[in-house]
Amino acid sequence: MTSIRPRPATITDIARRAGVSTATVSYVLNDAPGARIPEATRERVRSVADELGYVPHASARSLRTGTSDLVLHVQMDVVQGPLASRFLHDLSHGLRELGYTLLQYGAERSRGVKAARAWAAMRPSAVVAGDDRLTPAGVELLRKADIHVFAVGTPPERAKELGVSTLTMDHHGLGARAGEHLVGRGCRDIAVVVPREDTLRQMGERRLEGVRSAVERTGPGASVRRYEMDWTPESAAELVGTWVAEGLPDGVFGYNDEFSGLLLGALLDADVRVPEQVGLVGADDVMLCRMLRPRLTSVRLESEEPGATARRIVEAVRERAAVHLSPWKPVLVERET
Amino acid sequence: MTSIRPRPATITDIARRAGVSTATVSYVLNDAPGARIPEATRERVRSVADELGYVPHASARSLRTGTSDLVLHVQMDVVQGPLASRFLHDLSHGLRELGYTLLQYGAERSRGVKAARAWAAMRPSAVVAGDDRLTPAGVELLRKADIHVFAVGTPPERAKELGVSTLTMDHHGLGARAGEHLVGRGCRDIAVVVPREDTLRQMGERRLEGVRSAVERTGPGASVRRYEMDWTPESAAELVGTWVAEGLPDGVFGYNDEFSGLLLGALLDADVRVPEQVGLVGADDVMLCRMLRPRLTSVRLESEEPGATARRIVEAVRERAAVHLSPWKPVLVERET
């Protein structure tokens, strides 16, 4: 009982059925410029091709041409917000238009050389990876394989050190918008929350600096205090407890909407009136802001023309040149807090 | 100026440096059973391999062997909750252990034959795709290419029709848990929200049926009313307006936490006391539940032993047999609503 497994059609099959050589089939199906093949033959080849349900073998093609249309994206450890999803969606679409295929690789948290080897095995044109996945040795390995590396969320000095392109959010600007808003509401004693978790902390620190610079610029004399917090209701309650004991700040930037949501709950539990006693600003502008009562004020990052980003990425890959992209700008969405 | 692009090392390079043939290198690096090669030679080959930073060329290997270790995952259109992320993480890990590589394909919403062609081009062993991406013609194309299809969220009858394996959530059971809880709280007039958006609606209907069956079983005489809603604050307000006008239900199952969050906001805006006047249950048990005041009661799906799922998937793929997996069970998390 030889159960014959279905074998997808190849150009050889097409060639046989159409009575031409495989070269001709290849020329036709790729619309090769410079190939002189009359329309009649083209028609015949094409009709045989989809009669057989031909699907090109991506590996074979890329093996032959030595190029690949793959771009690997490796997620950050952190849970993705809507900004990241939308960005990914746009990027995928943009790359597709330019002839590239975006693939998200693995959901596990491997990193360094080991991860780089796995990525390199697929011979992509580029890898877009969270900064937390990259090590100098890993990057070196990718460079040797002629794979362009985009580091997501890497600060400039580290990017230069690694010699990679970057894709970053303007955390500083985001914090600055939040700071300006709080100062504008008359806050003089501003608390800024920085997540304790490693990856998030780095972004938190940059947001904090943004708040600081905005406060110095627009509300001189106002104080900015830094606090750490975990993403749990308990940690939020503890932090609010500290505030009640030390003296309430009159404005809080809660790192993002999720942290702010936890804080809002804890503040209400402690009978603090929001926004009368304490102003609160989140970031990301997720739907959550409109679920909470009072409704949460937030700073969102808006992406400017997504197609452009894909184009600039492709350009950098083709020219093997490092670029530093930051395709979002912060916008305040004012609500009740 | 001929800028020579870095070319990754091949087994030919290794063979040359180690003074052996490529066959020997291949045997060594793959630990081929039955190959008679002394340890000394093996050592030499291996040391040359990592001296050159050799990374195998996945495409070349899969072209030659005719098999691929790829499993393609195509996301549903809907935004991923934490359940989906965690599942993906576990799946990826489990498949890795079994020698497979999980890749997430594209973030765009292409579907049907066109999408199937793109997936088939990579010659994966299996495709895990949201039901909304599949059409009979698309599935047929994949079958011809000997690619196993796992449909996510497909009801049994459609799965049989398509001839695919499935991976589903127990929406019925989830709704039932919610229904039991509401009946247990003494609710006699239960409103169930079904999302208007197409993909979500299907799941909503099945959750609704779950509520109905639980109510019939545990609270005979109680009524279950069905309502539609969009995922916007405006739609929530409108729905609450209807309830106020028609007479408030005393229990609401809000489809999931996000919809319930919007509803809770709208209920509070209408001065409805929750849970005194209206009990509310969400689903997914996301952090949001603990941000809202009152804290949201929710039904979560807990995955049972993730490694087992990966194993069963691989088994099905290897034996080319359709299986139907539903590796989550519903658990109620009671809070204040």
Add this chain to the structure above:
DNA sequence: TAACCTAGCTTAATCGCATAACCGACGCCT
């Protein structure tokens, strides 16, 4: 001493596709 093993390799074919180089037939010009 011839026949036969076995260890330790090598040779060569092949996967599906792209593409440079070539080739025969025909028409046209001189």
Add this chain to the structure above:
DNA sequence: AGGCGTCGGTTATGCGATTAAGCTAGGTTA
């Protein structure tokens, strides 16, 4: 008649890896 250009293809090669089959040197057995 001979040379040349163009059309409509074909032939041949190789990308990097796997793997069946073969081959050689040395040792063992009959």
